[in-house]
Amino acid sequence: MKRMILGLAVALVLYAPGAAWAYNWQTDGERLHYKVSYGFLNIGEAELLYEPKNLVTAQEAGEGYHVVARAWTETALFKLLERLSVTGGHTPEGKFLPAVYQQMQIENDFKANKEVTFNHVTNTASYKNHQNAIPAEEFNVLPQARDMISALYYLRYHVEDVDGQIQDLPVVSLHRKYTMKIKIGETKSIKNRDGKKIFLREIKPLLITQDEEAKIKDSWRIWITADERRLPVKIELKSKFGTFRANLQQAAAANSPSHAPDKLPVTGNFIQ
Numbered sequence: 001m002k003r004m005i006l007g008l009a010v011a012l013v014l015y016a017p018g019a020a021w022a023y024n025w026q027t028d029g030e031r032l033h034y035k036v037s038y039g040f041l042n043i044g045e046a047e048l049l050y051e052p053k054n055l056v057t058a059q060e061a062g063e064g065y066h067v068v069a070r071a072w073t074e075t076a077l078f079k080l081l082e083r084l085s086v087t088g089g090h091t092p093e094g095k096f097l098p099a100v101y102q103q104m105q106i107e108n109d110f111k112a113n114k115e116v117t118f119n120h121v122t123n124t125a126s127y128k129n130h131q132n133a134i135p136a137e138e139f140n141v142l143p144q145a146r147d148m149i150s151a152l153y154y155l156r157y158h159v160e161d162v163d164g165q166i167q168d169l170p171v172v173s174l175h176r177k178y179t180m181k182i183k184i185g186e187t188k189s190i191k192n193r194d195g196k197k198i199f200l201r202e203i204k205p206l207l208i209t210q211d212e213e214a215k216i217k218d219s220w221r222i223w224i225t226a227d228e229r230r231l232p233v234k235i236e237l238k239s240k241f242g243t244f245r246a247n248l249q250q251a252a253a254a255n256s257p258s259h260a261p262d263k264l265p266v267t268g269n270f271i272q
Contacts, residue, residue, distance in 0.1 A: 025050060025229065026157075029254025032232070034246040036071065044073030044080065046246060049266065050153070051254050053087070064089040065096065067149050070260050081106045081264045086149050093120070094144045096154040101147040103174070106270055114174055116147065127175040141177060142170035142210075151180055152222070155203060156230045159184060170210070177210040178217060187226040199226040200233065 023030065032048040046069065053066040069084040082105040088098035098118050105112040113130040123143055128136040146154060151171050169180040185202035192198050203222040209215045221236040235246040250259075263271040 023253035031252050031254055031256050033250040033259045035249055037245045046071040047260050068266050070264050072264050081270050086147055095157055096150040098147050098150045125172055145170040145172050179208045181206040201226045
């Protein structure tokens with residue numbers, strides 16, 4: 001159940017006092033720090049790091065992006081270190097198209113190291129679990145298929161284009177395929193912790209299996225600021241395991257200090 005922590009943070013209650021807003025997330029990059037809760041319990045922390053980066057792959061090259069999502073918690077009975085990272089590009093066909101998606105995790109004695117590569121020319125993806133010797137599994141995907149992180153950043157970028165409509169996005173979660181059905185709510189005003197009025201928009205993504213049964217896997221509610229930043233200040237995930245929430249604590253440019261522990265680096269192996 002606690003493996004859902006990072007999924008809640010990828011990809012989104014109110015502004016935290018003293019947060020630093022003077023940056024442009026698309027050009028300067030961005031670092032978002034969240035507190036994650038399950039019901040009334042605080043169960044960990046998470047960070048989203050977005051960096052503009054040139055993309056160079058066998059299929060394409062040009063303007064791109066790199067996102068690293070990290071989650072961590074450690075108690076006497078439970079330890080979790082998890083990192084999701086995705087590198088992709090922006091093309092004339094679409095923004096935030098992933099090239100390589102990686103997931104690494106340590107949960108007590110459980111370890112995971114999984115990778116998905118995307119080919120947007122052939123509309124295929126390849127899934128590999130590096131913890132075993134099973135060959136990579138290749139499968140067809142719909143055009144402009146994205147991982148969950150890239151899909152949420154695409155939505156953040158295009159929220160005005162989706163306004164007033166219901167849009168479907170093809171999503172790949174490791175070796176499973178889904179459709180993300182998205183609805184944008186109206187702008188509403190609330191007061192933050194300092195008593196100031198702020199304006200938020202609610203996004204409601206619904207994750208549905210791509211098969212004849214079309215089962216609902218997860219439902220999300222994401223609140224973003226109704227300005228050019230489109231900052232995800234609260235994220236709520238309802239799944240079969242219960243309801244998880246991520247509340248933004250701090251937002252700053254990508255070069256700002258991280259709250260993540262040293263044992264959970266942005267790249268490379270975890271430090272035991």
